[in-house]
Amino acid sequence: MRIRTVGRLVLQGAKNFRQNGLMSLASVSITSLSLIILGAFFLLIFNLNYVGGVLEGRVEIRAFLKDNLAPEQRAFLEDQIKHIKTVKSVDYISREKALERLKNQFGGRGEIFNYISGNPLPDMIEVRTREPGRLPWVAEQVARLPGVEKVSYGKEFVSRLFAFTRTVWILTSVAALLLSVAIIFIITNTIRLTVFARRREIEIMKLVGATDWFIRWPFLFEGMFLGLAGAVIATLVVDQSYLILLNKAQVSLPFVPLISHDAILTRISVFLMGTGALIGAIGSLISVKRFLHV
Amino acid sequence: MIQLYNVSKIYNTGVVALSNIDLHIPKGDFVFLVGPSGAGKSTFIKLIIGSELPTEGQVLVGGKNVSRLKPQEIPLLRRNAGVIFQDFKLLPDKTVYENISFALEVIEVSRKEIRRRVPAILELVGLRDKADMMPNQLSGGEQQRVSMARAIVNNPLVLLADEPTGNLDSDTSWGIMELLSEINHRGTTVIMATHNRDIVNRMKRRVVAIEKGGIIRDEREGAYGYAN
Ligand SMILES: Nc1ncnc2c1ncn2[C@@H]1O[C@H](COP(=O)(O)OP(=O)(O)OP(=O)(O)O)[C@@H](O)[C@H]1O
Ligand SMILES: [Mg+2]
Numbered sequence: 001m002r003i004r005t006v007g008r009l010v011l012q013g014a015k016n017f018r019q020n021g022l023m024s025l026a027s028v029s030i031t032s033l034s035l036i037i038l039g040a041f042f043l044l045i046f047n048l049n050y051v052g053g054v055l056e057g058r059v060e061i062r063a064f065l066k067d068n069l070a071p072e073q074r075a076f077l078e079d080q081i082k083h084i085k086t087v088k089s090v091d092y093i094s095r096e097k098a099l100e101r102l103k104n105q106f107g108g109r110g111e112i113f114n115y116i117s118g119n120p121l122p123d124m125i126e127v128r129t130r131e132p133g134r135l136p137w138v139a140e141q142v143a144r145l146p147g148v149e150k151v152s153y154g155k156e157f158v159s160r161l162f163a164f165t166r167t168v169w170i171l172t173s174v175a176a177l178l179l180s181v182a183i184i185f186i187i188t189n190t191i192r193l194t195v196f197a198r199r200r201e202i203e204i205m206k207l208v209g210a211t212d213w214f215i216r217w218p219f220l221f222e223g224m225f226l227g228l229a230g231a232v233i234a235t236l237v238v239d240q241s242y243l244i245l246l247n248k249a250q251v252s253l254p255f256v257p258l259i260s261h262d263a264i265l266t267r268i269s270v271f272l273m274g275t276g277a278l279i280g281a282i283g284s285l286i287s288v289k290r291f292l293h294v
Numbered sequence: 295m296i297q298l299y300n301v302s303k304i305y306n307t308g309v310v311a312l313s314n315i316d317l318h319i320p321k322g323d324f325v326f327l328v329g330p331s332g333a334g335k336s337t338f339i340k341l342i343i344g345s346e347l348p349t350e351g352q353v354l355v356g357g358k359n360v361s362r363l364k365p366q367e368i369p370l371l372r373r374n375a376g377v378i379f380q381d382f383k384l385l386p387d388k389t390v391y392e393n394i395s396f397a398l399e400v401i402e403v404s405r406k407e408i409r410r411r412v413p414a415i416l417e418l419v420g421l422r423d424k425a426d427m428m429p430n431q432l433s434g435g436e437q438q439r440v441s442m443a444r445a446i447v448n449n450p451l452v453l454l455a456d457e458p459t460g461n462l463d464s465d466t467s468w469g470i471m472e473l474l475s476e477i478n479h480r481g482t483t484v485i486m487a488t489h490n491r492d493i494v495n496r497m498k499r500r501v502v503a504i505e506k507g508g509i510i511r512d513e514r515e516g517a518y519g520y521a522n
Contacts, residue, residue, distance in 0.1 A: 005402055200383070200385060201396075203383070204385065204396070205400045207377055207383070208400060208401060208444070208448070209370065209371070209372035209373035209401050209448075210400035210401055211366065211369045212365070212366070214400060215400075
């Protein structure tokens with residue numbers, strides 16, 4: 001295809017967009033609205049994954065050991081735990097060290113422990129895993145080993161988090177599907193108007209031997225304009241809202257880890273623009289198809 | 295140029311538009327297709343430009359089997375087969391010049407070439423001074439000449455005319471016939487479906503008569519042959 005031709009086809013697409021004023025506006029609005037919803041869902045998923053990732057580093061299994069375990073027995077136990085699948089690292093924390101840590105955590109007020117006689121803490125082994133999803137299973141394996149008195153881990157929270165993420169994923173997929181159908185529907189109908197207005201031209205183009213792609217491209221561009229225009233608006237809205245949310249969260253919920261703005265902006269914009277353009281293109285191909293049989 | 299071998303066309307409504315047609319049209323021929331309404335004349339023309347595919351048999355145009363063409367090869371066939379219609383099929387919001395240049399633009403002919411060819415073709419059909427008019431400012435005969443100019447501006451091998459004089463008075467029709475003769479004279483094969491007995495009888499060209507989808511007569515220097 002010649003360069004001049006490409007220019008002509010893009011211009012024709014832009015012209016279609018303008019001539020279809022009100023309907024174009026409606027499609028852009030619906031597209032941006034749908035993409036805002038999609039964008040919000042994806043922000044949520046990105047953040048849940050991010051929280052999951054952060055917790056992955058934090059969540060650990062604590063195996064409390066029986067009193068008076070001989071050092072060889074303990075070494076053997078450590079070795080056994082290391083060989084459980086997905087276990088990343090194993091750390092022995094003696095009761096003395098545990099007390100030290102506890103004191104540190106209380107900062108300047110650590111001296112209250114001086115009033116407690118002896119050390120009530122047991123020896124323990126901290127176990128980190130590579131897959132937080134396997135945590136309950138690993139914990140169970142550890143609990144069975146001889147020399148282990150008791151096992152504790154953030155069972156409730158972790159399993160809830162993962163269940164929640166799964167639910168959000170399913171919801172997002174369903175929403176993405178429905179919203180895509182909505183966008184395709186409105187864009188298809190918008191472009192159908194232009195196609196209909198230009199059906200005589202299309203018929204003549206077919207009769208004098210224009211290729212189908214030559215006929216399709218302007219509509220394809222129109223569809224992609226519609227989708228992209230909606231996506232640009234959606235990106236701006238999602239982006240700005242997230243900025244505001246981050247600021248608020250920093251003040252009122254400082255301990256909740258959220259993805260920093262920059263890291264996610266590019267991904268969300270690329271995702272929204274890509275989706276917008278792709279759906280616009282699909283919509284236009286659907287509308288023009290019927291008119292190509294001359 | 296055009297060969298039909300045992301061609302039948304049955305529309306998906308079950309209507310048999312053409313059945314077992316065998317016909318050869320050599321390069322440079324001028325053929326009238328005559329026959330009552332519904333005989334299958336328009337269907338014949340559609341088969342040649344690949345608008346419809348034969349249900350049975352082979353349609354060869356310039357040695358190529360139309361029903362075996364890939365979808366992307368159909369445009370090439372149409373660039374070599376100009377078509378004009380009873381209702382002209384002009385674009386109402388484009389000038390005479392634009393209507394013709396449009397046909398060249400959409401097949402990606404260069405701008406320079408378009409500037410050369412369009413005035414020349416307007417000259418040929420006698421509409422040089424009407425280039426900037428809109429179709430609704432033209433008479434029927436003039437509109438038909440625009441439509442003809444559009445059909446031949448790309449130098450097709452064959453010109454197909456489906457009742458080109460159907461809406462025109464006798465004098466205007468003769469003007470169109472003179473043009474068709476001229477185009478034929480320059481080497482283009484012309485196939486014209488018509489109900490105009492006067493024209494057919496006086497032109498003394500090859501006449502192919504179709505009735506109920508079958509060829510009932512094929513004569514050199516033939517006559518219309520129907521009472522109406
Ligand atoms: N697209 C179509 N679908 C179904 N049937 C069709 C179609 N086009 C034509 N026919 C039928 O095929 C038969 C032949 O039609 P065709 O248009 O070829 O006749 P014609 O000879 O051109 O008639 P006329 O002189 O009135 O133009 C008719 O019975 C018509 O109803
Ligand atoms: Mg007809």
